[in-house]
Every structure is written in structure tokens, then in C-alpha cells.
Amino acid sequence: MLQISHLTHRFGSKVAVDDLTLAVPAGSITGFIGHNGAGKSTTLRSVAGILPFTAGTVTVEGHDVRADPIAAKKVMAFLPDSPDLYDFMTGQDFLGFVADLFRIPGPERRARIARYAQAYGLEEELGDVIGSYSHGMKQKLALISAFMRRPRLLLLDEPFVGLDPVAAHTLKGHLRRLCDDGGSVLFSTHVLEVAQALCDDLAIIRRGRLVVSGPTAQVTGDSSLEEVFLELQESAR
Numbered sequence: 001m002l003q004i005s006h007l008t009h010r011f012g013s014k015v016a017v018d019d020l021t022l023a024v025p026a027g028s029i030t031g032f033i034g035h036n037g038a039g040k041s042t043t044l045r046s047v048a049g050i051l052p053f054t055a056g057t058v059t060v061e062g063h064d065v066r067a068d069p070i071a072a073k074k075v076m077a078f079l080p081d082s083p084d085l086y087d088f089m090t091g092q093d094f095l096g097f098v099a100d101l102f103r104i105p106g107p108e109r110r111a112r113i114a115r116y117a118q119a120y121g122l123e124e125e126l127g128d129v130i131g132s133y134s135h136g137m138k139q140k141l142a143l144i145s146a147f148m149r150r151p152r153l154l155l156l157d158e159p160f161v162g163l164d165p166v167a168a169h170t171l172k173g174h175l176r177r178l179c180d181d182g183g184s185v186l187f188s189t190h191v192l193e194v195a196q197a198l199c200d201d202l203a204i205i206r207r208g209r210l211v212v213s214g215p216t217a218q219v220t221g222d223s224s225l226e227e228v229f230l231e232l233q234e235s236a237r
């Protein structure tokens, strides 16, 4: 589904992502773990096609993100940690705009918007302008816009930060369903308990380099992910 090969990104002389190779298979929720500044957001933004990375290749369902960005972007959705939405639009207008962009036909878009708005408890606010939304409400709107597109690959940067517990629970269910339907999820998080409980696979990055990846049970063994993570940090000192 997603193949990242030898991805490198430099900001000037700073190497943010260093020769990173990672595959996310169909059906996998993969957790992307790492310290502050490890390179998670840079990797996700590179995969999403919004950051022109320095070197390497990224393909999504066989579509090269650089050579064929439109085909790649059609099959994936990306949720940044602070979604930058149009404050002057209402939530409803924004979802209509996204549905137009991705050519979701009228009856289907109405059904999907109604379904996801209800799931995230945002129906009553869809008529309000986005500028009046809280951080969590903006996140919910961004989630609705992503799920409504039925992406094959969903990339999320710290999706659980700021979501209320009900929405967080709903999101976990939606991520699982997307993968049960053959899609894939790659998300970054600092909440290691959530990652361990939810993820089929884990990838741990340190200073731009991938240090461990594989099925969750294999990465953690008999330990908690927190123990594994702390040990890796300690051994790298």
C-alpha cells in the first residue's frame, strides 16, 4: 500500500529524515513513534506530497508521490496536527468544497456527511463558520472530510490530541474499519498506550532514522511499548 524508500529530507544543513525505508501493508494500522523533533511530521508531510523532500521515493498503491502526485493524492488523505481550514467557511461549505474537489456525487456526499457528522457529534455546528470552532471541533471536521473521501491510505499527525474521549473512541473504530476494508493507516503519536493497543505494526524513529519496525507484538515482546521506547532512548545516549 505505502512504500517509503530511502526517504531523506534536509532543512538547510539539518537532516530531519535520514534514509528512512518503511512499508505499510494493506490492512495495517501502523503507529509512528519518536521523540520531539524525531522527524515524524516531516515524514508524513513528505508522504502526503506537501513537502518536496530531498531524496528517496514514496509510492502509494504503486503511484509515485513525486512523479504522479495527483494519482497518489486521490487515494490518500492527510490530517496534520493542526488542520489549517478556511475560517470564513461554514463546516458544511468546507465539506461540500472537499466533496466537489474529489467528485463525490450528491446523494453519497449527503449520506456520508450526515453519517460522520453524527459519529463525531458535529451535526449542530456544521452551519457555523469554522473560525468559531474549537481546536477539537476543527479536528473533527478534518476527520469527517478525510473519511468521507474513503481514502485507501490515511495519514494522521497526532490525531488523538485534543479529541474528547468519545471522539477518540469513535476514531479508533473508524481506523480499524478502514483497515478491515483493505486500507492502511499511518499515524504519529506520543500516547504509547494507544499505539500499543491499537496498532498492528509500529515504527520507531530517532533523529530521522528508523530504529525499529515490525508487528506490535514483535516490537514490544513481553514489555510495554513505553519500556521499549525508554530503553531505546537510553541505549542511544
Ligand SMILES: Nc1ncnc2c1ncn2[C@@H]1O[C@H](COP(=O)(O)OP(=O)(O)OP(=O)(O)O)[C@@H](O)[C@H]1O
Pocket: 011, 014, 015, 016, 034, 035, 036, 037, 038, 039, 040, 041, 042, 043
Ligand atoms: N520548517 C522547518 N525548518 C527547519 N527545520 C525544521 C522545519 N520543520 C522541522 N524542522 C526540524 O526537523 C526536525 C524534525 O521535525 P519534525 O517536525 O518532523 O519532528 P516530529 O517528530 O514531528 O516532532 P514532534 O513530536 O515534536 O511533533 C526537527 O529537528 C525540526 O527542528
